[in-house]
Amino acid sequence: MTSPTAAADRAAQAHERTSKRLRSKAASQSKSAAAKLSRTLKRTRRRSRGASPNAGSWNRAGKTVSLLYKKHKGAVRGDSYSLADKSCEFVGTSMLGGTPKQRLEEFKLDCRRHPLVSPDNLIVHISLSRPEGHSLSLSEWHEVGKTWLKNIGAEGCNYTLTRHPGKNDHVHLVYSRARPDGGLVSDSNDFWRGRAAAREAARALGIEVPDVAPNLTQAPTDRAVNAQRRAQRRGTPNAWVDPQVVERAISRAKRLEELPALLLAEGVEFQLTQSPNSPNAKVTGVRMRAKGANEWLAGSSISRQLSLPAIHRQIELNAQRANGVTPERPPAPMSMQRPAPPHIQAPRQRGG
Amino acid sequence: MTDADREIKLTVRVSLAERLQLRQRAFSAGLPVAVYLRTSGLAGSPVAPRPPAPIDLPDPCKKLLFVCHGSVSNFTQLAGHSAAAGEPLSRVGPLLLEMQSTMRNLGMSVKAGELGEAEAQRILDTGLLQASDQINVLCESLNEGQTATNQTWHTALTDLRTALEQVK
Numbered sequence: 001m002t003s004p005t006a007a008a009d010r011a012a013q014a015h016e017r018t019s020k021r022l023r024s025k026a027a028s029q030s031k032s033a034a035a036k037l038s039r040t041l042k043r044t045r046r047r048s049r050g051a052s053p054n055a056g057s058w059n060r061a062g063k064t065v066s067l068l069y070k071k072h073k074g075a076v077r078g079d080s081y082s083l084a085d086k087s088c089e090f091v092g093t094s095m096l097g098g099t100p101k102q103r104l105e106e107f108k109l110d111c112r113r114h115p116l117v118s119p120d121n122l123i124v125h126i127s128l129s130r131p132e133g134h135s136l137s138l139s140e141w142h143e144v145g146k147t148w149l150k151n152i153g154a155e156g157c158n159y160t161l162t163r164h165p166g167k168n169d170h171v172h173l174v175y176s177r178a179r180p181d182g183g184l185v186s187d188s189n190d191f192w193r194g195r196a197a198a199r200e201a202a203r204a205l206g207i208e209v210p211d212v213a214p215n216l217t218q219a220p221t222d223r224a225v226n227a228q229r230r231a232q233r234r235g236t237p238n239a240w241v242d243p244q245v246v247e248r249a250i251s252r253a254k255r256l257e258e259l260p261a262l263l264l265a266e267g268v269e270f271q272l273t274q275s276p277n278s279p280n281a282k283v284t285g286v287r288m289r290a291k292g293a294n295e296w297l298a299g300s301s302i303s304r305q306l307s308l309p310a311i312h313r314q315i316e317l318n319a320q321r322a323n324g325v326t327p328e329r330p331p332a333p334m335s336m337q338r339p340a341p342p343h344i345q346a347p348r349q350r351g352g
Numbered sequence: 353m354t355d356a357d358r359e360i361k362l363t364v365r366v367s368l369a370e371r372l373q374l375r376q377r378a379f380s381a382g383l384p385v386a387v388y389l390r391t392s393g394l395a396g397s398p399v400a401p402r403p404p405a406p407i408d409l410p411d412p413c414k415k416l417l418f419v420c421h422g423s424v425s426n427f428t429q430l431a432g433h434s435a436a437a438g439e440p441l442s443r444v445g446p447l448l449l450e451m452q453s454t455m456r457n458l459g460m461s462v463k464a465g466e467l468g469e470a471e472a473q474r475i476l477d478t479g480l481l482q483a484s485d486q487i488n489v490l491c492e493s494l495n496e497g498q499t500a501t502n503q504t505w506h507t508a509l510t511d512l513r514t515a516l517e518q519v520k
Contacts, residue, residue, distance in 0.1 A: 096424055096459045098452070109403045109463055156406075182405030 065131070066202040067144065069194045072125040072172075078104035081125075082162035082172035091161040091171060092142045103160055110158060110178035117184065122177050124187070128198060129170030136207065138163060141171050144201055149175060151197035152190075156180040218342040223301035228347035231295065239293035241268045243303035243344050246288065250311055254319045259311070267291045272308075273298070286311060303344055403465045412472035413462050419476075419484045420459030423512075426484075426491040427452035433494045434505075441505060447513070454516050475519050483512035 074081060080100040082088060097103035111119045128144060130136060136144065145161040159175035177185040202208050220228075224240050231238045249262040260270040273285045285308045287296040299306035366374065378384075409417065431448045434441045458475070461467045467475075486508040490500055 096421060096456045096463070098424070098428070098456065102456065105460065106463065109460075113403050113405060115402070178405075180406040182407060 066134075066208040067148075067198040068129045068131075068170075069198040070127045070129070071191065071194065072127060073120075074125060078107050078123070079160040079162055079172065079174045080104070082160075082164075082174065085164055087165060089138060089163040089165060091138050091145065091163050093158075093160040094156075095158050095160060103158075106158055107174075107176055110176040113178055113182070114184060117177070121187065122184075123174065124177060125172065125174045126194060127170050127172050129168055130207075132167055134207075135165065135169040140205070140207065143205055144207070145171060145173050147201040147204055148173070148197050151200050152185065152193060154179070154185045157185065218344045220345055220347045221301050224297060225347045227295050227297055229350060231293065232350060234294075236295075237290060237293045238347070239289040239295040239297050240347055241288055241290050241297070241302060242346070243306060246299075246302070246306055250306075250314050251318065253315055254322055256311070256315055259315075263288065264291070269293075271296065283308070401465065403463060406463075409462065409465075410469035410472070412469055412476055413467060415481075416467070416472045416476055417459055417462045419481060420455045420462065422488060423455045423484050424452055424459065426487050427455070429491050429495065430487070433491075441502065444505065444509060447509065451509075451512060451516060454519070458519065478515050478518040479511065480515040480519070483508070483515045487512055 078100050083090065083100055093103065095103050095106045097106055107119075107123050111117075111122055114122055128148060141163050142161060145159070149155060149157065149159060154175055154177065157176050157179055159173060161171055161173050163169070163171045177187065179185055220240070228238050228240055245266050246263065246268060249259065249266055249268070253259045253262055256272075263270040267290065268288055269291055270286065270288045272283045273287050274281045275284045278284075286299040286306070288299060288302070288306075289296050299308065299311070304310070406414070406417070427448050431445055431452075434444050434448065458467075462472065490504060490508045494500060
């Protein structure tokens with residue numbers, strides 16, 4: 001398993017490579033192209049900073065998918081694409097043909113049975129893949145493919161299944177929507193139905209991924225990154241504070257006035273910000289910084305949980321609990337509870 | 353039957369002007385001409401019949417298709433077993449592939465609707481059913497790890513080969 005720092009560094013290197021290539025390409029282009037390039041670079045930088053340690057299509061949303069379903073184009077060629085790879089393994093078929101060419105002939109027969117349906121639409125090419133480290137055997141893949149077809153309503157249809165083993169173990173399933181009874185398998189809403197069929201197949205065959213998704217991390221906010229870079233340029237201490245430290249202190253406080261002392265013990269300076277234009281010196285927010293830093297950071301620019309209203313809510317809840325008052329709304333059952341907020345990464349040192 | 357009674361059907365692709373000219377000539381010659389209009393692009397091009405759905409096939413055809421499917425799969429497995437058994441069984445590899453190809457072509461003809469009910473019944477009656485059953489039994493026993501004598505192989509393959517020769 002790669003460490004978060006290594007993953008983030010790799011992402012940064014990828015961003016550097018992309019920016020170099022794009023800059024050299026756009027060197028002689030117009031002003032609008034340069035502006036577009038700038039936007040692209042900003043976008044890729046954000047992505048690279050936000051890369052989670054195990055980033056992939058699996059758990060970007062904090063969920064673990066046991067069978068990932070994708071739909072591909074170019075199924076009119078049958079399974080010749082799937083078998084073009086050298087490392088591929090033929091899993092099984094319901095057709096007579098022994099070679100891709102022979103199977104294509106059979107797919108063409110299906111196309112002739114449904115002349116009003118475009119071959120592109122009649123022959124469907126999908127893939128089902130497993131997360132890294134959770135490969136399946138050939139017979140298991142065959143069962144998965146057959147169950148998926150059954151779930152989608154294509155039982156008895158012509159299909160061919162090819163496995164591409166490796167780090168991203170997956171199978172390519174090319175099937176015909178022509179049913180043996182002369183009907184047609186519906187392709188309405190097929191993205192969602194395909195996903196549901198994959199989930200059902202995984203559940204039915206007991207191949208769900210047992211371990212939970214890894215802890216996700218979230219990129220620091222732009223303001224936190226800018227402050228860190230300013231501090232690095234000026235050679236001053238970084239103002240960024242770990243949101244988890246602040247959250248721990250807030251969970252102990254029963255009044256807002258207690259909070260500065262609690263945080264100071266953790267090495268964090270805390271202040272309430274007041275509107276300069278307001279005659280009554282109205283408190284508008286909170287700001288904090290690491291002890292000894294020159295610059296302040298607004299609480300919400302460190303984490304969304306550290307805004308003034310959020311802190312007020314938490315302190316009020318602490319006080320209620322201390323007084324033995326139960327909240328009006330009982331806690332939601334575990335299945336309905338939101339996942340814990342991701343851990344926010346510290347801004348990286350540039351050039352480090 | 354005289355020439356006047358004979359009906360001549362010609363399928364030609366002509367433009368509108370040519371068709372009018374043709375009708376005029378035929379009228380002046382006293383010939384009755386019936387003109388069938390067709391879609392311009394499809395006139396004269398042969399349209400292949402739509403293959404039947406598997407459920408619409410007659411029973412003998414369904415049975416034959418089932419036999420072909422099973423045999424094609426069995427031959428693949430037998431080829432593996434024969435190669436693993438070494439000499440002299442490995443020599444039957446090309447024969448197995450040849451018979452597999454024949455069975456596949458037969459199955460494709462059924463799928464395409466080119467084989468009628470009577471023809472399918474005739475093929476089944478040639479002993480193909482019994483021979484394919486023998487092959488199936490042999491394949492199952494080999495898959496279960498049992499050994500088969502060369503005589504068993506010989507009998508099964510010869511019977512099927514004989515049946516397939518009658519199909520041709």
